[in-house]
Amino acid sequence: MARLKPLSGFPEFLPSGQMVENHVTRILEETFELHGFAPIRTRAVEPMEQLTRKGEIDKEVYVVDRLHADPHDTRSGKDRLGLHFDLTVPFARYVLENAGHLYFPFRRYQIQKVWRGERPQEGRYREFTQADIDIVGDQTLAEHHDVETPLVMLSALERLHTELGFPTVTMHVNNRKLSEGFYRGLGIADPMAVLQRVDKYDKIGPDAVRKLLVDELNLSDDAAAKCVALASIQSTDDSFIAKVRELGVANDMLEEGLDSLNRVVAAVNKAVPGRMVANLKIARGLDYYTGTVYETELTGHESMGSVCSGGRYESLASDGKHVYPGVGISLGLTRLLAPILSRGELSSSRSVPSAVLVAVNTEEDRATSEVIASALRSRGIPCEVAPKADKFGKQIKHADRRGIPFVWFPGVKHADYRDADTVKDIRSGDQVEADAGAWNPPTEDLHPGVIGTW
Amino acid sequence: MARLKPLSGFPEFLPSGQMVENHVTRILEETFELHGFAPIRTRAVEPMEQLTRKGEIDKEVYVVDRLHADPHDTRSGKDRLGLHFDLTVPFARYVLENAGHLYFPFRRYQIQKVWRGERPQEGRYREFTQADIDIVGDQTLAEHHDVETPLVMLSALERLHTELGFPTVTMHVNNRKLSEGFYRGLGIADPMAVLQRVDKYDKIGPDAVRKLLVDELNLSDDAAAKCVALASIQSTDDSFIAKVRELGVANDMLEEGLDSLNRVVAAVNKAVPGRMVANLKIARGLDYYTGTVYETELTGHESMGSVCSGGRYESLASDGKHVYPGVGISLGLTRLLAPILSRGELSSSRSVPSAVLVAVNTEEDRATSEVIASALRSRGIPCEVAPKADKFGKQIKHADRRGIPFVWFPGVKHADYRDADTVKDIRSGDQVEADAGAWNPPTEDLHPGVIGTW
Numbered sequence: 001m002a003r004l005k006p007l008s009g010f011p012e013f014l015p016s017g018q019m020v021e022n023h024v025t026r027i028l029e030e031t032f033e034l035h036g037f038a039p040i041r042t043r044a045v046e047p048m049e050q051l052t053r054k055g056e057i058d059k060e061v062y063v064v065d066r067l068h069a070d071p072h073d074t075r076s077g078k079d080r081l082g083l084h085f086d087l088t089v090p091f092a093r094y095v096l097e098n099a100g101h102l103y104f105p106f107r108r109y110q111i112q113k114v115w116r117g118e119r120p121q122e123g124r125y126r127e128f129t130q131a132d133i134d135i136v137g138d139q140t141l142a143e144h145h146d147v148e149t150p151l152v153m154l155s156a157l158e159r160l161h162t163e164l165g166f167p168t169v170t171m172h173v174n175n176r177k178l179s180e181g182f183y184r185g186l187g188i189a190d191p192m193a194v195l196q197r198v199d200k201y202d203k204i205g206p207d208a209v210r211k212l213l214v215d216e217l218n219l220s221d222d223a224a225a226k227c228v229a230l231a232s233i234q235s236t237d238d239s240f241i242a243k244v245r246e247l248g249v250a251n252d253m254l255e256e257g258l259d260s261l262n263r264v265v266a267a268v269n270k271a272v273p274g275r276m277v278a279n280l281k282i283a284r285g286l287d288y289y290t291g292t293v294y295e296t297e298l299t300g301h302e303s304m305g306s307v308c309s310g311g312r313y314e315s316l317a318s319d320g321k322h323v324y325p326g327v328g329i330s331l332g333l334t335r336l337l338a339p340i341l342s343r344g345e346l347s348s349s350r351s352v353p354s355a356v357l358v359a360v361n362t363e364e365d366r367a368t369s370e371v372i373a374s375a376l377r378s379r380g381i382p383c384e385v386a387p388k389a390d391k392f393g394k395q396i397k398h399a400d401r402r403g404i405p406f407v408w409f410p411g412v413k414h415a416d417y418r419d420a421d422t423v424k425d426i427r428s429g430d431q432v433e434a435d436a437g438a439w440n441p442p443t444e445d446l447h448p449g450v451i452g453t454w
Numbered sequence: 455m456a457r458l459k460p461l462s463g464f465p466e467f468l469p470s471g472q473m474v475e476n477h478v479t480r481i482l483e484e485t486f487e488l489h490g491f492a493p494i495r496t497r498a499v500e501p502m503e504q505l506t507r508k509g510e511i512d513k514e515v516y517v518v519d520r521l522h523a524d525p526h527d528t529r530s531g532k533d534r535l536g537l538h539f540d541l542t543v544p545f546a547r548y549v550l551e552n553a554g555h556l557y558f559p560f561r562r563y564q565i566q567k568v569w570r571g572e573r574p575q576e577g578r579y580r581e582f583t584q585a586d587i588d589i590v591g592d593q594t595l596a597e598h599h600d601v602e603t604p605l606v607m608l609s610a611l612e613r614l615h616t617e618l619g620f621p622t623v624t625m626h627v628n629n630r631k632l633s634e635g636f637y638r639g640l641g642i643a644d645p646m647a648v649l650q651r652v653d654k655y656d657k658i659g660p661d662a663v664r665k666l667l668v669d670e671l672n673l674s675d676d677a678a679a680k681c682v683a684l685a686s687i688q689s690t691d692d693s694f695i696a697k698v699r700e701l702g703v704a705n706d707m708l709e710e711g712l713d714s715l716n717r718v719v720a721a722v723n724k725a726v727p728g729r730m731v732a733n734l735k736i737a738r739g740l741d742y743y744t745g746t747v748y749e750t751e752l753t754g755h756e757s758m759g760s761v762c763s764g765g766r767y768e769s770l771a772s773d774g775k776h777v778y779p780g781v782g783i784s785l786g787l788t789r790l791l792a793p794i795l796s797r798g799e800l801s802s803s804r805s806v807p808s809a810v811l812v813a814v815n816t817e818e819d820r821a822t823s824e825v826i827a828s829a830l831r832s833r834g835i836p837c838e839v840a841p842k843a844d845k846f847g848k849q850i851k852h853a854d855r856r857g858i859p860f861v862w863f864p865g866v867k868h869a870d871y872r873d874a875d876t877v878k879d880i881r882s883g884d885q886v887e888a889d890a891g892a893w894n895p896p897t898e899d900l901h902p903g904v905i906g907t908w
Contacts, residue, residue: 015492036838384490
């Protein structure tokens with residue numbers, strides 16, 4: 001085993017980092033379940049036919065083949081299997097496959113790894129974890145779910161902020177109908193082409209977008225200027241409507257989009273004031289959204305881009321007879337955590353779950369330490385027994401290295417009695433007599449905490 | 455989207471089944487953490503060079519390639535990537551890669567999917583989840599960890615038994631040194647070859663094993679008979695030692711194995727009486743164990759084979775300078791759960807996490823229901839708001855279908871007051887006035903329970 005270099009694009013964490021990821025994951029799971037979202041997990045592979053439907057993304061798919069495929073198992077072309085690159089494609093397939101056993105509207109969360117064969121670069125991964133929530137209806141899905149879905153995700157992000165010190169977030173929202181209606185009102189025949197260029201607004205700036213619209217799409221200077229002006233509109237209240245009207249474009253779909261966006265932003269900001277901004281340059285250009293679209297920025301870390309995005313699909317899935325509209329948001333867990341964990345800026349307060357190291361007096365007396373550990377565990381106190389009956393100084397060092405706050409010393413055995421046990425807080429040096437059937441560590445020491453700052 | 459047939463060998467669950475798997479997973483995680491095991495998660499892929507070291511298994515590896523690999527990224531031969539087929543190979547690599555940042559003995563648990571390109575058949579999967587615990591030392595690892603590791607896994611399995619009604623288990627244990635020493639004492643030069651045939655004892659029976667040993671390995675009738683006689687020895691106490699001695703074979707390694715096995719079985723059975731059996735036919739023939747080996751049977755479901763296996767490696771990993779011995783056990787979570795979940799014999803008490811459906815009086819008054827839901831959630835009560843202000847009968851049906859036990863009716867709004875809220879247990883029909891800031895469901899209704907029997 002000589003090749004020890006990490007594989008670029010496949011982040012892994014030390015246990016202290018993994019415990020942070022698990023802590024975050026549990027907060028997400030708890031929040032999603034509090035809101036009635038049921039968990040599902042889909043297989044890692046899908047037929048290539050499903051994975052290549054999205055167009056642009058296909059070059060990033062990892063194909064999976066048996067090393068020695070036997071002749072009875074030959075899959076060719078679109079029958080081949082690939083690793084899923086998001087959780088939306090497998091979820092849509094899952095809904096169709098299990099529609100007869102699901103009740104709609106169906107609310108599910110799904111936290112899994114996905115894979116993309118991208119060239120690795122800062123903030124890009126080949127394997128990463130996403131946490132998705134979606135609500136999917138049978139034939140129809142009411143607009144209030146466009147309010148509910150971001151509120152659930154914002155509720156999870158708020159817990160990460162208050163409990164773990166993560167930055168606050170702002171969710172930026174737009175409505176595809178608003179943009180598309182506006183473009184159509186300008187007489188533009190291919191609104192998607194405009195959307196995909198407006199999508200680059202933050203990266204290349206308004207002037208460059210306008211130039212693209214004129215040069216590549218042959219828009220008039222006036223139309224291009226209006227598209228860019230639309231994209232520059234933002235507000236946390238309904239003032240975005242007046243600003244759009246000032247541009248003097250009339251279109252029914254535009255009106256529909258304005259109304260819907262207004263209702264969504266108002267309802268979300270009523271529940272969590274200031275967390276949502278109507279931002280008319282949000283495009284999600286590569287995805288097939290048809291209504292509300294969401295992106296989310298971390299305050300003070302806007303350059304990371306959106307950590308949490310989604311939107312509404314008129315047809316998340318369809319089997320010809322039934323159409324399943326959906327609205328969902330996906331949190332990029334690895335994208336959010338891997339940079340700060342790998343820089344060590346966020347970590348666990350210890351590298352093991354144990355709150356207590358039970359010392360061992362002698363190897364012959366190890367069973368005594370095991371009994372103490374069992375008593376502590378039966379009351380939910382994570383602990384481990386020292387691996388060796390070393391001198392106590394060495395056993396304390398064993399705990400100290402791992403960040404275990406307490407060392408338990410079993411009372412020494414005498415002919416007909418045993419000394420009282422003692423427990424030592426190795427941070428303060430305080431040592432007190434203790435009974436394994438009754439002692440408790442301070443609540444904040446029971447489990448590893450998340451330490452560090454953004 | 456027309457292809458809706460599940461992929462054979464890639465099990466997926468409905469939400470009610472997934473909640474059972476998650477429940478089981480949380481019990482495992484809690485138990486492992488109570489014993490000081492830290493979580494890690496490794497990437498899904500390893501270089502093929504690592505994956506093909508184990509010999510026999512290589513034909514089952516899934517190779518992973520980018521659909522449109524670019525010329526700068528060409529991986530060939532052993533540099534190619536494959537999906538891991540167990541969690542031991544990636545863990546060994548992780549230990550070497552991170553040795554400088556880990557403290558030994560290092561205790562970790564890892565619950566992840568693995569992939570094997572096997573021909574699917576009953577009880578065999580191409581994608582399945584394993585839950586592994588291992589303790590790994592730097593240069594040495596004391597024998598008491600051979601006692602500790604099975605006790606941790608037995609503790610988890612005991613919780614599955616008492617809390618979820620899983621069958622009890624018996625762990626069968628042997629020691630490779632015992633078998634190898636015995637074979638060497640008989641003058642056999644290739645003990646591994648014998649071990650791999652003894653491994654088939656349960657499948658083909660003692661007579662067929664003896665025949666294999668004579669026909670394929672040219673053992674004498676007497677030696678073959680003794681090998682088979684050794685394999686037939688079982689005991690929960692130390693009587694296996696006398697039975698081995700009766701076979702009249704003398705060898706130092708045999709003695710070492712007998713002593714070690716005796717200590718392990720005695721210590722485990724002292725802690726959890728009757729859960730461990732010395733069973734001298736346990737071989738784990740395809741794995742590179744060097745000492746204690748474990749297999750685990752579910753009482754009444756012995757035909758499933760071992761649900762939980764492992765053993766000790768003198769060298770789990772080595773970088774030339776350092777050798778890292780380890781002892782570990784792997785629970786086949788999918789193997790354990792998928793058959794009983796897919797038969798519907800084990801399920802969740804409801805298909806959603808929600809304990810309460812908050813009804814909606816009118817769409818205009820939806821915000822009232824949202825406020826009630828928030829109040830319930832702030833006290834940890836999972837709930838969802840009805841998707842539509844249907845007639846109450848229909849809203850109750852919405853809850854009933856999903857198994858949600860309670861429906862909350864917001865008091866009707868009048869000009870200057872609101873009627874009291876009521877909550878209805880739709881199983882009994884009992885309906886009482888309730889305050890969303892104070893009401894609690896019975897503890898057993900707060901979260902979905904696991905129902906059904908093995």
